[in-house]
Amino acid sequence: MNGLQGKVAAISGAASGIGLASTEAIISAGGTVVMIDRDEAALSAACGRLGEKAIALPLDLLNPKIAPVCLTAFSRKSVSSTSSMPMPAPISAEIWWKQISTRSTACSI
Numbered sequence: 431m432n433g434l435q436g437k438v439a440a441i442s443g444a445a446s447g448i449g450l451a452s453t454e455a456i457i458s459a460g461g462t463v464v465m466i467d468r469d470e471a472a473l474s475a476a477c478g479r480l481g482e483k484a485i486a487l488p489l490d491l492l493n494p495k496i497a498p499v500c501l502t503a504f505s506r507k508s509v510s511s512t513s514s515m516p517m518p519a520p521i522s523a524e525i526w527w528k529q530i531s532t533r534s535t536a537c538s539i
Contacts (some may be wrong), residue, residue: 434461441465442491445472457483466491 439456443449444465453463453476462483467473468490477484489496 434459437461439463440487443467445469445476450476453480453484457481468492 434456437456437460439453439461441449441453441456441463444453444463445467446469449465449467453465456463457480462485463480464485464487465473465477465480466487466489468488470486470488473486473488477486
């Protein structure tokens with residue numbers, strides 16, 4: 431299946447769980463994935479297994495200083511996801527941080 435050929439997705443939590451499953455699905459559909467995770471060892475292992483369509487980006491998205499960098503780096507043209515949930519763009523760094531905090535807290539409960 432090549433429905434996502436030429437598309438790029440950014441997936442957080444991509445080294446394991448739902449993030450990894452989403453990454454695998456997008457790659458199998460022909461897309462490329464920027465895999466974002468704070469666990470560098472797991473991220474490197476996953477990217478090595480998935481090949482050239484997987485691009486490692488070790489980041490801790492819970493660091494509020496990262497938000498402006500991410501907002502600049504990822505455009506509306508990308509299939510953007512945080513913990514496999516789409517986030518509308520454009521948004522402010524403050525809204526980004528609230529979204530990340532809410533999703534991280536909800537996943538931890």
